[in-house]
Amino acid sequence: MRRVGGFAAVLVLAGVLIAVWWTGRPAPTVGAQAVRALQSASPPTPASAPFGAPAVPTVAATVPTPQPVTAPRTLTLPSLGVTAAVEPTGVDERGEFAVPPSVDVVGWYRLGPGLDEPTGSVVLGGHVDSATDGPGAFRRLAELEPGDEALVTGQDGGERRYRVVAREQRPKQDLDLAPYFARDGAPRLTLFTCGGDFDSGARSYSDNVIVTAVPV
Amino acid sequence: MKTAIPRVLAAAALVLGTTVGAAPFASAAEVSMVSVVHGIPGQPVDVYVNGAKTLDKFEPSTVAGPLELAAGTYDVALTKPGEPVGSAILRNQALSVPGGKNLSLAAHLDAAAKPALTAFVNDTAAVAAGQARLIVRHAAAAPAVDVRAGGKPVFTGLTNPKEAKADLPAGAVEADVVLAGTSTVVLGPQSVNLKAGSATIVYAIGSAEGKTLGLASQVVDGLGGAPTGMPAGTGGAADTSAPWPLLSGFALLLVAATAALRRRSARPAGDVAR
Structure with missing residues (x-):
């Protein structure tokens, strides 16, 4: 009797512990409002004419020519002890972000802003894991907290410091990636990976984990 | 803007x-x-x-x-x-x-x-992910022209005041304008940067006879072009769904233990001491 009762007590305790662990995990999303504010931020407005009607804006009709872009080369997340190589990438044949094949390499969206640009989102996307190669560079991305640092070294060798302001976990279904890839809004660094529930049939996660950081 | x-x-x-x-x-x-x-x-x-x-x-x-x-x-x-x-x-x-x-x-x-x-x-319909739209307009006192990209004609027989357009992968294109059907360059070559999710409109302006031919351009943003998804995991090790197998295993054990406990407590004390 005592033995069985003790066993039951241990089981109950274990169940309670699991429940406490499950409910006590950090909230998947923090700082979402900060992200919205960054996305809709406008650059400082030039002082308008003090008198009279505002003039219609006029710009030179010059043909846009390719401008030098500073590509990121490495990303370091000190709080996670992660350093990863960064390679330029674009979209795949389905129009999705082409995450580099190696789980250790993080992709930089070369069709968006590079480093040091006055507006827009520098996007880095990396694997949380892969079926064949195990844990990826962004395996623990969801553990980043607001205030953590992200260091990005550019192709010029210079290091840029960013401070995490938000971590979001959003269902992929209905997720509009456009604001996260925008060339406008405040300058920011956006780190992407997968998370949430795993569908082992489709070998795909339900959510994206999105960390937003701002230049320090 | x-x-x-x-x-x-x-x-x-x-x-x-x-x-x-x-x-x-x-x-x-x-x-x-x-x-x-x-x-x-x-x-x-x-x-x-x-x-x-x-x-x-x-x-x-x-x-x-x-x-x-x-x-x-x-x-x-x-x-x-x-x-x-x-x-x-x-x-x-x-x-x-x-x-x-x-x-x-x-x-x-x-x-x-x-x-x-x-x-x-201006065609501002959304472009596909990673794409940009190039629109070319003949607005010059000049005969029909072809527009070439990377040396190959992409728009042919364009006349004033017509336009031609195409959605292309975003990035730089090397373009020039030749007299239609010839390789006589009248404008360019010119590097044009096509930004993902934008329409770059290039006008041929001026006069061939007056030797004032030139290019003018405007860019219309906001045509989409962002990736449609971010597939960044196929392993499943980061699954955060509720550990149902674990939890239900515990629940079953709990039920079994409780049942056993009930059976035992229902019996006479002597039985337990057996």
């Missing part, structure tokens, strides 16, 4: 309020965004819309706006700077502006080198 919008709205409101007061109020769907492109070399102009000066000393090879104009018919006049509307060098008293479009109103030379006003409707 974004910051300019309130000012443009204010300017448009001023223009409309002071001069088109009689125009019916238009809903957002009936309003068009209208850019004005100056493609007549060597002649700065004042631009009047419905009799009100809207652009002052508008220089060649510049783009103004976009103005927000309600659908309707407008009187648009271009004068030499400071001259009255009555002596306009170019005027269209019944310029039709459709509703809900993005338009470019180009002042340019026609094929016979006479000033002309042409309203182009």
Whole structure:
């Protein structure tokens, strides 16, 4: 009797512990409002004419020519002890972000802003894991907290410091990636990976984990 | 560009309020965004819309706006700077502006080198992920041309005032303009940067005979082009769904243990001591 009762007590305790662990995990999303504010931020407005009607804006009709872009080369997340190589990438044949094949390499969206640009989102996307190669560079991305640092070294060798302001976990279904890839809004660094529930049939996660950081 | 919008709205409101007061109020769907492109070399102009000066000393090879104009018919006049509307060098008293479009109103030379006003409707339909739209417009006093990218003709037999367009992978293209069907380069080569999610509109302007041929350009943003997804995991080790197998295992054990406990406590004490 005592033995069985003790066993039951241990089981109950274990169940309670699991429940406490499950409910006590950090909230998947923090700082979402900060992200919205960054996305809709406008650059400082030039002082308008003090008198009279505002003039219609006029710009030179010059043909846009390719401008030098500073590509990121490495990303370091000190709080996670992660350093990863960064390679330029674009979209795949389905129009999705082409995450580099190696789980250790993080992709930089070369069709968006590079480093040091006055507006827009520098996007880095990396694997949380892969079926064949195990844990990826962004395996623990969801553990980043607001205030953590992200260091990005550019192709010029210079290091840029960013401070995490938000971590979001959003269902992929209905997720509009456009604001996260925008060339406008405040300058920011956006780190992407997968998370949430795993569908082992489709070998795909339900959510994206999105960390937003701002230049320090 | 974004910051300019309130000012443009204010300017448009001023223009409309002071001069088109009689125009019916238009809903957002009936309003068009209208850019004005100056493609007549060597002649700065004042631009009047419905009799009100809207652009002052508008220089060649510049783009103004976009103005927000309600659908309707407008009187648009271009004068030499400071001259009255009555002596306009170019005027269209019944310029039709459709509703809900993005338009470019180009002042340019026609094929016979006479000033002309042409309203182009800009294709702002969404582009696919990673793509950009290139729109080329023949607005020069010049014969039919081909436009080549990387040496290969992509648009052929383009005549004034026609346009041709294509969606291309975003990035740089090396373009030039040749006389149609020949390899006689009349413009370029020119590197053009096509930004993902934008339409780059390039105008051939000026006059071949006057040796003033050139290119003018405007970019319309906001056409989408962002990736459609971020597939960044196939392993499953980061699964955060509730550990149901674990939890249900515990629940089963718990039920079994409870049942066993009940059975035992239901028996006489002697049995337990057996």
